[in-house]
Amino acid sequence: MVRQEAPALPDEESASLGPERVGLGQSLRRYKTALVGLVFLSALLLTALGAPLIAPHDPHKVSVADRLRPAAGMRGGSRANLLGTDSLGRDILSRLIYGARVSILVGLASVVISGMVGITLGLLAGFFGGKLDDLIMGLAEVQLAFPFILLAITVMAVLGPGLFNVIAVLGVSRWVAYGRVVRGQVLTVREKEFVEAARALGYPVYRVLLFQILPNITSPLIVIATFAVAGNIISESSLSFLGLGVPTSTVTWGSMLSEGREYLRVAWWLATFPGLAIMLTVLSINLIGDWLRDFFDPRLRDLA
Amino acid sequence: MPKRFLPAALLALGAAVALSGCGAKSGERPLTILISVEANTLDPHFATSTIEWTILMNVLEPLVARADDMRVTPALAERWEVDASRKVWTFHLRKGVKFTNGEPLDARAVRYTFERMRDKKLRPRSTVPGRIALDRVEEVDAHTVRLHTRTPIAIVPVWLVNAFILPPKHYSATPPKEVLSQPVGTGPYKLTEWVKDSHIRMEANGDWWGGKPKIPTVVWRPVPETSARLAELETGGADLITNITGDQAKVLDGKKPGFQSFNVQGGRRIYIGIRTDWGPFGDKRVRQAMNHAVNFEVVIQKFLHGHGARMASVVLPPNNNPGVSSYKFDPAKAKALLAEAGLKDADGDGVLEANGRPLRIKMDVPVARYLQGTELAEAAAADLRAVGIHVEVQPLEWSVFLSNRRKKTLSPLYLHGFSSAFNEETDLGVLRPSLFANLTAWKHPQFVASYRDLRTAFDAETRKKLSYGLQALVREEAPWIFLCYQRDYFAASARIAWKPRPDERIFIPAIQMKEAKPVK
Numbered sequence: 001m002v003r004q005e006a007p008a009l010p011d012e013e014s015a016s017l018g019p020e021r022v023g024l025g026q027s028l029r030r031y032k033t034a035l036v037g038l039v040f041l042s043a044l045l046l047t048a049l050g051a052p053l054i055a056p057h058d059p060h061k062v063s064v065a066d067r068l069r070p071a072a073g074m075r076g077g078s079r080a081n082l083l084g085t086d087s088l089g090r091d092i093l094s095r096l097i098y099g100a101r102v103s104i105l106v107g108l109a110s111v112v113i114s115g116m117v118g119i120t121l122g123l124l125a126g127f128f129g130g131k132l133d134d135l136i137m138g139l140a141e142v143q144l145a146f147p148f149i150l151l152a153i154t155v156m157a158v159l160g161p162g163l164f165n166v167i168a169v170l171g172v173s174r175w176v177a178y179g180r181v182v183r184g185q186v187l188t189v190r191e192k193e194f195v196e197a198a199r200a201l202g203y204p205v206y207r208v209l210l211f212q213i214l215p216n217i218t219s220p221l222i223v224i225a226t227f228a229v230a231g232n233i234i235s236e237s238s239l240s241f242l243g244l245g246v247p248t249s250t251v252t253w254g255s256m257l258s259e260g261r262e263y264l265r266v267a268w269w270l271a272t273f274p275g276l277a278i279m280l281t282v283l284s285i286n287l288i289g290d291w292l293r294d295f296f297d298p299r300l301r302d303l304a
Numbered sequence: 305m306p307k308r309f310l311p312a313a314l315l316a317l318g319a320a321v322a323l324s325g326c327g328a329k330s331g332e333r334p335l336t337i338l339i340s341v342e343a344n345t346l347d348p349h350f351a352t353s354t355i356e357w358t359i360l361m362n363v364l365e366p367l368v369a370r371a372d373d374m375r376v377t378p379a380l381a382e383r384w385e386v387d388a389s390r391k392v393w394t395f396h397l398r399k400g401v402k403f404t405n406g407e408p409l410d411a412r413a414v415r416y417t418f419e420r421m422r423d424k425k426l427r428p429r430s431t432v433p434g435r436i437a438l439d440r441v442e443e444v445d446a447h448t449v450r451l452h453t454r455t456p457i458a459i460v461p462v463w464l465v466n467a468f469i470l471p472p473k474h475y476s477a478t479p480p481k482e483v484l485s486q487p488v489g490t491g492p493y494k495l496t497e498w499v500k501d502s503h504i505r506m507e508a509n510g511d512w513w514g515g516k517p518k519i520p521t522v523v524w525r526p527v528p529e530t531s532a533r534l535a536e537l538e539t540g541g542a543d544l545i546t547n548i549t550g551d552q553a554k555v556l557d558g559k560k561p562g563f564q565s566f567n568v569q570g571g572r573r574i575y576i577g578i579r580t581d582w583g584p585f586g587d588k589r590v591r592q593a594m595n596h597a598v599n600f601e602v603v604i605q606k607f608l609h610g611h612g613a614r615m616a617s618v619v620l621p622p623n624n625n626p627g628v629s630s631y632k633f634d635p636a637k638a639k640a641l642l643a644e645a646g647l648k649d650a651d652g653d654g655v656l657e658a659n660g661r662p663l664r665i666k667m668d669v670p671v672a673r674y675l676q677g678t679e680l681a682e683a684a685a686a687d688l689r690a691v692g693i694h695v696e697v698q699p700l701e702w703s704v705f706l707s708n709r710r711k712k713t714l715s716p717l718y719l720h721g722f723s724s725a726f727n728e729e730t731d732l733g734v735l736r737p738s739l740f741a742n743l744t745a746w747k748h749p750q751f752v753a754s755y756r757d758l759r760t761a762f763d764a765e766t767r768k769k770l771s772y773g774l775q776a777l778v779r780e781e782a783p784w785i786f787l788c789y790q791r792d793y794f795a796a797s798a799r800i801a802w803k804p805r806p807d808e809r810i811f812i813p814a815i816q817m818k819e820a821k822p823v824k
Contacts, residue, residue: 062686064599064606068551087551088682243671248699265531266551 016047027295034291044281048100055094056082059251063089068267084269086259092269096140096277099253102246103281106167106236107229113171115225118178123209125179135185140176148173154243163246166239170232177224185217209270226289229280237278238282253278305405334505334521335800335817337810338533340547342501342803347429347484348468349421355811357466358809359504359524364468364489367395368413368461372814373622374726376461380409380469380490386659390456390762391439397447404494407471411443416472418451426480435463458762462727492517492813499527506812517813519671529804537563537795544796544810549675550609553793563795568804569612570792571620571724573734574674576667576785582716584647584658591782593641595631597691598684598785607676607683608791615786617775618735620806625730625772628779631786648812649692656692664694666715670705674721675790681719684785714743721790726807728771729758735778746783 028035047054066089070077077084083092125136151167159165189195190213198212239245240254248255253274260271343356348364351357361369369379378384381395401409418441421430432438436457442450453460474488485498492514493506504524509519525542527533533545534552548556555564576594584590600614614632647656647663655662669681678699685695695717700708708714722734722741733739736755737747751774758770779786794804801816 062682064602064683064686067606087679088686155579158323243701249696262549263344265534266549266555 004213013294016209023028024295027152028169028291031291031294033287037287037291040280040284044284045104047097048104051097051101055091055097056080057094059094059098060091060249065089068263068270069120070267071269083273084267086256086270087263087267088144090129092273095251095256096253096273097284098251099256099274100281102163102250102252103233103236103278106163106170107233107285109167110174110232111183111225113167113176114228115178117172118175119182119214119221121175122179122182123186125243126183127205127209127213133183138178139254140179143173143176148235149238152239153242153244156239157239161247163250164243166236169239170235174228174232178221181220181224182217185220186213189213191218223289223296226285226292230285230289233278233282233285306638318636335519335812335815336522336525336547337543337596338525338527338532338536340526340528340530343504345484346487346495346498347428347480348466348487349430350484351490352429353464354808360468360489360520361491361809362493362506362676362812363487363491363495365468365491366464366768367397367469368464370807371728372803374620374806375622384461384669386460386762390458391453393451393453393531394444395449395451397449398513399447401490402459402510402511403471403474403488403490404511405471405488407414407473409469409490410446411449412446412498413469413472414449415441415443416475417467417470420470420475421467430467432463432467436460438787439655445622454595456762458759458767459727459729462730465725472582474699475584480650493522503637512679519812519815519817522812534795537797540797541726542797542801544794544802544815545663546792546794546808546810548609548793550611550791550793551566553795554609558794564798566796566802566804567611568792568795568806569621570790570808571726572674572721572790572808573615573618573731574677574680574719574721574787574790575615576681576787577714577718577742577744578783578785579714579716579718579743580783582665583661584645584663587645589641589645590647591785592631593638593645593691594688594785595637596634596641597693598631598687598787599629599633599788600729601633601693603680603683604788607679608788611743612788612791615788617779617786619728619731619771619775620724620726620789623726623771624730625775627772628775631779635687636693642691642693647692654692655694662694663692664688665696665717666698667695667717667719668698668700668705668708668715669719670702671699673702673705674719675793677719677721680787683718684787694768709743710739712743717785719787722821728767730756732771732774732778735783744783746781748777748781751781752779 028038031089036248058166063085066081066085069081069089070087071084072079072082081091081093083096086092086095121136125133151173155169156165188283195212196207203212236252237254237257240252241258243258245254246252257271257278260267260274263270339355339792341353341355343359344352344353345356346359348360351360365379367379367381368384371377380398382398384393384395386393395414397409397411397414403409406689418433418438420426421428421434422438436451437454438743439454442452443491444450451460465740468489471488475483478486487495490513492509492512495504496507496508496518497503497505502525506522506524508520523738525751527536530552533542534548534556537545538543548565550567553567556563556565578585578591578594580586580591604610604612604614608693614630616628617625619625642656647658649656651657653662655664657663667681667685669678674680679695681697685697688695698715720741722773724731732755735744735746737740737745737752742768754770754774758767758774761767761770792804794809799818801818802814805811805814
């Protein structure tokens with residue numbers, strides 16, 4: 001939402017909050033679910049960063065003699081492999097920990113790319129309007145009309161599996177959400193006095209766009225980006241599940257899920273734990289996203 | 305939308321459960337076999353896949369068949385002999401046999417069949433005339449027929465196993481597009497219905513020369529998902545299911561009374577091909593070292609659940625040389641052989657170097673092509689890394705693998721499997737340098753010479769001597785890392801008794817139906 005008060009200086013805008021608003025920390029205390037999500041996500045982030053220190057085993061260490069060992073506490077389980085081992089005797093916990101790196105990296109990096117593309121195009125379309133607007137929004141319509149997973153599969157089949165290819169595909173194909181929201185916001189903001197003042201002062205266009213307009217439209221973008229991280233983690237898992245994502249030499253939750261599917265009747269823990277990891281991560285991000293949305297737009301909270 | 309969808313789904317589920325429950329109770333259900341793939345054609349001259357041959361062998365019969373022990377045995381030909389020129393084979397047909405449409409089995413039908421196989425207009429895919437270098441078919445009298453070959457071929461009967469004899473009137477009067485779904489033969493069963501992607505139904509042929517089959521009706525249904533096949537077996541919807549894994553068979557045996565699993569040593573030889581034209585792999589000692597490095601005992605225990613043994617050479621039982629033993633897991637010996645071949649780890653990083661370059665290579669494995677193929681490759685790669693050869697497994701889609709195989713661009717190591725015709729000559733033939741699917745580039749003069757002799761040797765003793773010598777040579781030279789014969793697993797309900805064949809085919813008369821026990 002657009003803030004009503006006129007900003008004093010560009011640098012202070014992002015920090016300034018309305019007098020009727022509560023602080024982030026205070027709001028978080030009210031939203032217990034978001035707090036849980038935040039704690040889980042922080043723990044996951046630390047785990048991913050410290051994977052070599054935390055993981056009990058090398059995630060690629062094959063040990064056929066220990067294959068399909070159930071989780072600790074079950075019959076035949078062992079404390080050496082807390083969550084059991086997969087069909088090649090690799091430690092599932094260690095693989096989950098290393099897999100978190102890929103999921104987080106893909107989720108964040110692709111959001112950064114799609115955000116940059118979408119925000120740039122949205123700013124241009126909204127600010128200049130006319131033919132450029134028609135062109136960019138037409139492009140967005142085309143992109144939206146194309147099923148995402150089909151596009152991703154086609155591009156991955158052509159480029160071949162690879163971590164950076166996955167990030168690029170997810171990044172480039174998901175810009176529309178940002179582009180459309182940014183354009184709409186720009187349309188409302190660009191007629192405001194402070195924008196006109198900036199233009200009257202003779203600021204170059206890029207400066208008006210980046211320092212006057214953009215800081216005033218960030219709150220919906222943060223919400224979109226949060227949900228997009230979750231969506232991209234799922235998309236990466238889907239692509240890896242289909243064998244079109246990250247090559248098998250890199251551990252990912254999606255490929256673990258795919259391998260586990262064949263053993264569902266024999267060893268349920270192969271697919272269950274990566275499935276739970278994906279579910280909990282996405283749930284946490286969505287809880288945080290819900291909270292952020294309500295935080296930035298209290299009217300919605302009242303409706304709910 | 306989801307709210308409206310849910311009750312419908314529940315209803316459908318309930319109906320499915322109710323239906324399968326009814327089927328299990330009535331006891332009238334025909335013998336139901338779930339297969340993993342659908343047949344594309346049931347015209348024997350266009351058939352290529354195992355499932356097609358399986359269906360066909362219950363409806364049609366060849367002159368010479370493969371018995372349960374994989375030796376050739378008389379079928380429509382009671383006996384046969386080859387003349388002194390070694391190019392004329394005389395087959396004496398079984399008398400009084402009729403096709404299920406009433407046509408008689410005679411020399412004319414045999415001649416028609418072989419001529420149809422190479423009909424230029426029909427363009428069939430049968431490889432039999434080429435394999436036996438067929439010159440012409442001669443009708444001697446109504447029940448004697450001669451096959452003339454252009455060159456002496458010692459294993460003509462082996463190639464005739466898939467040459468099913470057809471009734472001339474039915475096959476010449478019916479258009480090719482229709483006849484592919486209406487096979488008619490002399491076999492134990494008649495095909496009565498084929499609904500594509502649903503089921504194939506067969507009724508017993510009461511006039512079969514081998515005696516009226518005991519099981520009156522058989523239904524074959526394609527169910528691609530392994531878990532779906534297992535679920536249907538467990539809910540009483542099927543009697544026999546194919547293509548499950550050893551892990552699944554073990555779970556079934558352990559937990560479920562009323563069900564049984566079968567396994568048999570199959571004919572497919574799973575090996576890791578060594579491209580001897582790559583770097584140090586030209587050295588025999590390096591290839592032997594890799595064979596000693598692989599711990600196959602643990603693979604047998606953990607993947608094959610103790611069934612089977614490591615492959616010693618390339619020829620399957622019963623034609624294998626019992627004097628040739630498989631490579632033993634011996635990492636110390638492997639390391640010694642590698643050192644002897646001049647491979648040293650100079651920089652101490654755990655990876656050996658050859659001429660200053662570290663041995664870091666890939667091993668290609670086709671995805672979902674061979675039973676647990678990727679797992680076998682990963683296990684072998686881990687063992688090879690332990691002796692200093694850094695191998696990384698590279699899974700490839702089967703189409704990519706095939707294309708790389710054709711272009712000869714597979715990695716220095718590749719996991720592959722050759723099926724078998726259960727004969728020493730064809731088994732050894734997979735290593736002949738001219739074979740397109742053989743990328744080992746292994747050209748041993750003794751192999752080439754002895755194999756040439758084997759192809760033209762008709763005398764059983766000579767063939768055995770040549771074949772045994774070749775098997776020992778292959779073991780010693782090690783152009784492969786020898787792994788195993790693929791194990792084929794089946795699961796079944798308690799109401800049948802059966803012993804599976806090594807060639808993945810299911811011959812219904814070999815299945816016994818037990819007396820139905822009263823349900824508790």
